[in-house]
Amino acid sequence: MIKLSNKEITVQPQNTEVVVSVENVSKKFCRDLKRSLVYGVQDIATELVAANRKGDTLRPKEFWALKDVSFQLRRGEALALIGSNGAGKSTLLRIISSLIKPDAGCARIRGRLAPLIALGAGFNPILTGRENIYANMSILGLSTKKIDERLQDVIDFAEISYAIDAPVQTYSSGMAARLGFACAVHIEPDILLIDEVLAVGDIKFRMKCHRRLAKLREQGTAFILVSHNPAAILNVCDSAAYLSQGKLIATGSVDSVVQKYEEDLNLSSAEKSVGQIFLPKKPESESTGIDIVSLCFKDEQGNVMETLLSGETASLCVECKAYREIAKANLCVTVTAIGGERERIFYLTSGSDNEDLKVLPGKVELQMYMPFCCLSAGVYSAKIFIKEGAYSFDAVESFRFTVKANNAAHESLFYQPRQWKIINS
Numbered sequence: 001m002i003k004l005s006n007k008e009i010t011v012q013p014q015n016t017e018v019v020v021s022v023e024n025v026s027k028k029f030c031r032d033l034k035r036s037l038v039y040g041v042q043d044i045a046t047e048l049v050a051a052n053r054k055g056d057t058l059r060p061k062e063f064w065a066l067k068d069v070s071f072q073l074r075r076g077e078a079l080a081l082i083g084s085n086g087a088g089k090s091t092l093l094r095i096i097s098s099l100i101k102p103d104a105g106c107a108r109i110r111g112r113l114a115p116l117i118a119l120g121a122g123f124n125p126i127l128t129g130r131e132n133i134y135a136n137m138s139i140l141g142l143s144t145k146k147i148d149e150r151l152q153d154v155i156d157f158a159e160i161s162y163a164i165d166a167p168v169q170t171y172s173s174g175m176a177a178r179l180g181f182a183c184a185v186h187i188e189p190d191i192l193l194i195d196e197v198l199a200v201g202d203i204k205f206r207m208k209c210h211r212r213l214a215k216l217r218e219q220g221t222a223f224i225l226v227s228h229n230p231a232a233i234l235n236v237c238d239s240a241a242y243l244s245q246g247k248l249i250a251t252g253s254v255d256s257v258v259q260k261y262e263e264d265l266n267l268s269s270a271e272k273s274v275g276q277i278f279l280p281k282k283p284e285s286e287s288t289g290i291d292i293v294s295l296c297f298k299d300e301q302g303n304v305m306e307t308l309l310s311g312e313t314a315s316l317c318v319e320c321k322a323y324r325e326i327a328k329a330n331l332c333v334t335v336t337a338i339g340g341e342r343e344r345i346f347y348l349t350s351g352s353d354n355e356d357l358k359v360l361p362g363k364v365e366l367q368m369y370m371p372f373c374c375l376s377a378g379v380y381s382a383k384i385f386i387k388e389g390a391y392s393f394d395a396v397e398s399f400r401f402t403v404k405a406n407n408a409a410h411e412s413l414f415y416q417p418r419q420w421k422i423i424n425s
């Protein structure tokens, strides 16, 4: 069971051991360097005289990077932590791994913790990969004998044997991330904190990481996986927490939390009706020339579709208000599947199909007509933007839609248009 801000998500039996307990954690920072140094000295002095520091009030120019965050993580659980830039995710991980102290509340851990908080974190750039493996794994609590035993496995996992005796400063960011990940998983930690590391590396390596994480979980490792891009998370996580401006906004299943996050991110003031979203009106002074007003899928009769059906006709309709003529508007559509690996399913643009869409000032609807919807059943997110050449006018980051399928199409990866024949001679 993961307990977050009084909400509970049942994942594991209640009696499973708690390995991370974060209780009402708050952390404040100051953006003004001079003041920050002064506050730092004041805080140390206050601690030295053992007086109670007033951790719950903000001094001038301070802000809460985390405010009253509580949750528990039990053995074998996986939590995805999502939120936009500056939400407080890394700060929370730093507090859990004792790199920084909270101003209020506390974070307790039980067992061996491996923090993978930055790419190649803990690596010394002038040491070789091999030397760094020893340094890194011994910091994480392994004896030299154990490291000797596991060294080859680490090198093999990271797939960088060709560069293992070169200084880490000569590594690409992907190579450093591989090595960091390999070290962390090979210490067989009780708790693994992973900050964005899985976003680096090619798909083959990412899949390997996911498989290894699944294996570690079976063995009881709990982990917190951080991402501001939910695309990478996570068939591996059973729950998610969404952090915004230091506060826990939503917790629960990965899908519901990601949905809430994406809604806030892209469409915070958009209105929704079934199958259609309406973007907030912008004054002309804020317009770049053409603004997206609403988005939906329509059937051949022009009715808004609540859900698409695999194999059926549908048009993605982007209603816009144009303030000027655009000779060669380019409608670009990226579709990714939600859940699973969330890799891009397709990226289509009218421009690359040599279709120049001429927009005249006024109300206009750009359409992508799909004679067959080739997506299999599932939930998808479309990113839609309008460009002319390299210039982008307006975009919608995430338009969620659902595709249903009938009969055997459920078993298929995509819809295959087909005709069946029999020729008897």
Ligand SMILES: Nc1ncnc2c1ncn2[C@@H]1O[C@H](COP(=O)(O)OP(=O)(O)OP(=O)(O)O)[C@@H](O)[C@H]1O
Residues within 6 Å of the ligand: 029, 030, 031, 065, 083, 084, 085, 086, 087, 088, 089, 090, 091, 092, 228
């Ligand atoms: N040492 C620091 N001094 C001052 N402000 C800081 C410090 N560390 C972090 N912050 C601020 O605290 C807030 C939270 O930062 P944090 O790095 O935790 O966000 P994040 O969610 O991990 O962001 P990202 O997704 O971009 O990595 C941000 O506004 C950041 O600027």
